[in-house]
Amino acid sequence: MVRREVVGAHYGLRDWLAQRATAVVMAVYTLLLLGAIAFMPRVDFVSWRALFAAPWMKMATLIFVVSVLLHAWVGVRNILMDYIKPNGLRLALYVVVLMVLVVYAGWAAQILWSV
Numbered sequence: 045m046v047r048r049e050v051v052g053a054h055y056g057l058r059d060w061l062a063q064r065a066t067a068v069v070m071a072v073y074t075l076l077l078l079g080a081i082a083f084m085p086r087v088d089f090v091s092w093r094a095l096f097a098a099p100w101m102k103m104a105t106l107i108f109v110v111s112v113l114l115h116a117w118v119g120v121r122n123i124l125m126d127y128i129k130p131n132g133l134r135l136a137l138y139v140v141v142l143m144v145l146v147v148y149a150g151w152a153a154q155i156l157w158s159v
């Protein structure tokens with residue numbers, strides 16, 4: 045009897061899908077933002093602030109920021125899994141990256157809702 049032992053985290057398909065989905069969200073947001081800028085009467089601080097004061101733009105930007113952070117997490121985690129072999133160091137780097145991404149998320153939300 046042959047005993048198959050499955051090893052590894054098996055993140056492959058899930059990571060691939062997450063990277064593609066977040067890339068699509070970021071591309072759609074970029075087109076939305078470029079379209080909004082193209083239809084602004086003037087590109088100045090007042091128009092820019094008015095654009096980001098709209099609730100739909102705040103939500104779209106928040107979804108974009110979450111997508112960027114998730115995209116970054118998947119990419120950095122995969123790089124760390126591939127190239128950092130000592131488990132303790134890898135775990136410490138995971139924690140540092142996660143803390144930084146959470147701070148960025150909070151900072152982005154604070155900026156968006158201060159407009």
